[in-house]
Amino acid sequence: MNIIVSGGGTGGHIYPAITIIRTIQQKVPDARFLYVGTKRGLEADIIPKEGLPFTTVDIQGFERHLTADNILRAGRAMVGVAKATRIVHKFKPDVVIGTGGYVCGPILLAASLMHIPTLIQEQNVVPGITNKILSKFVTKIAAGTEEAMKHFPADKVVFTGNPIRSEVLSAQREQGAASFGLDPKKLTVLVSGGSRGARAINLAMIGVIKNAAAHPEVQFLHVTGKRGYEPVLKGLEEAGVDLTACPHILVKPYLYNMPQAMAMADLAIFRAGATGLAELTARGIPAILIPYPYAAENHQEHNARALEEAGAARMILDRELTPERLSSVLTELLSEPDKLQAMAKASRAMGRPQAASDIADLVLDIAKK
Numbered sequence: 276m277n278i279i280v281s282g283g284g285t286g287g288h289i290y291p292a293i294t295i296i297r298t299i300q301q302k303v304p305d306a307r308f309l310y311v312g313t314k315r316g317l318e319a320d321i322i323p324k325e326g327l328p329f330t331t332v333d334i335q336g337f338e339r340h341l342t343a344d345n346i347l348r349a350g351r352a353m354v355g356v357a358k359a360t361r362i363v364h365k366f367k368p369d370v371v372i373g374t375g376g377y378v379c380g381p382i383l384l385a386a387s388l389m390h391i392p393t394l395i396q397e398q399n400v401v402p403g404i405t406n407k408i409l410s411k412f413v414t415k416i417a418a419g420t421e422e423a424m425k426h427f428p429a430d431k432v433v434f435t436g437n438p439i440r441s442e443v444l445s446a447q448r449e450q451g452a453a454s455f456g457l458d459p460k461k462l463t464v465l466v467s468g469g470s471r472g473a474r475a476i477n478l479a480m481i482g483v484i485k486n487a488a489a490h491p492e493v494q495f496l497h498v499t500g501k502r503g504y505e506p507v508l509k510g511l512e513e514a515g516v517d518l519t520a521c522p523h524i525l526v527k528p529y530l531y532n533m534p535q536a537m538a539m540a541d542l543a544i545f546r547a548g549a550t551g552l553a554e555l556t557a558r559g560i561p562a563i564l565i566p567y568p569y570a571a572e573n574h575q576e577h578n579a580r581a582l583e584e585a586g587a588a589r590m591i592l593d594r595e596l597t598p599e600r601l602s603s604v605l606t607e608l609l610s611e612p613d614k615l616q617a618m619a620k621a622s623r624a625m626g627r628p629q630a631a632s633d634i635a636d637l638v639l640d641i642a643k644k
């Protein structure tokens with residue numbers, strides 16, 4: 276069986292794609308895959324590292340107004356669809372899967388027009404524009420949340436939940452701690468602004484880390500995003516923090532082994548990207564969420580609110596984020612283990628660890644037909 280998979284731009288679209296591939300491989304060991312992305316997206320870094328065949332089409336997102344640049348982009352998009360058609364002709368897929376990001380557009384459109392079965396997976400409560408357009412052409416839509424279903428044709432959409440990497444579930448605390456040189460017995464806070472990092476969280480964390488430097492009983496693993504790494508190191512230095520004297524505080528640009536970090540996290544400080552939240556809830560990790568305020572239709576705040584209402588997370592709006600506010604919520608939660616435990620329980624109740632398997636079954640089902 277030949278399967279084309281596409282999804283990209285950010286990790287929130289790429290990791291669901293990898294998870295779907297790995298799950299199908301368990302069910303159909305001889306399935307052949309081809310991943311279609313762009314040269315500029317994070318997928319060009321992550322997918323070859325996963326050992327998956329990777330090819331690219333050239334496409335960019337559109338601006339919301341008519342501009343000369345947009346006309347150029349439309350031209351590129353047409354070239355993108357032509358190249359996608361050639362890729363489909365050559366690879367002869369039995370089914371094509373898209374997990375979001377504009378890179379999915381050309382290949383899913385080409386495959387649909389060639390009457391090849393297609394499935395898209397939507398992670399967010401409010402769908403992205405590419406998936407909204409593609410939903411008119413594709414065979415099936417796997418929705419990550421029940422709220423998203425109303426945005427899609429009722430006869431095509433199925434609620435599955437968001438797929439999470441199996442390592443997120445299988446990773447163990449002791450191993451996680453060992454891989455970072457941290458102490459498995461200490462309370463551990465994992466900080467991440469999503470796959471590209473978050474400047475606002477990084478800035479607030481400089482103040483939090485300054486206080487935490489004198490409290491080795493709580494460990495911090497702060498993932499800054501590649502672009503935020505040097506500025507955070509500089510900010511800490513200016514704040515008088517000597518990281519070499521603080522083995523309980525780790526600052527990293529990006530984690531290729533995020534599941535190991537999640538395995539030892541007692542509390543997370545996160546943006547509210549849908550894939551990250553699916554992983555946190557599958558493990559039952561309580562969180563302080565700071566939604567990215569400029570995500571399309573403010574979908575991260577919707578994502579975060581769902582967890583907050585269920586008692587699985589506390590939310591701080593980006594415009595209200597200061598080191599003091601973050602420190603105060605953090606101190607409150609870390610000093611009240613019962614509260615943290617209740618949040619962990621509520622978080623676990625929201626997780627859908629079987630989502631990947633359900634999506635893989637859906638893919639195999641439409642491929643057969």
Ligand SMILES: CC(=O)N[C@H]1[C@@H](OP(=O)(O)OP(=O)(O)OC[C@H]2O[C@@H](n3ccc(=O)[nH]c3=O)[C@H](O)[C@@H]2O)O[C@H](CO)[C@@H](O)[C@@H]1O
Pocket residue numbers: 285286287288290375398399467468469470471498528529530531532533546547548549550551552554567570571574575
């Ligand atoms: C700014 C923006 O619009 N972001 C969107 C993007 O977020 P983004 O790409 O940040 O997505 P998420 O936070 O949902 O997922 C990030 C993924 O990257 C992984 N990871 C992250 C950092 C790291 O160092 N290592 C690592 O492996 C996480 O474990 C997770 O699997 O896609 C999500 C899913 O469609 C959306 O909900 C987000 O709103």
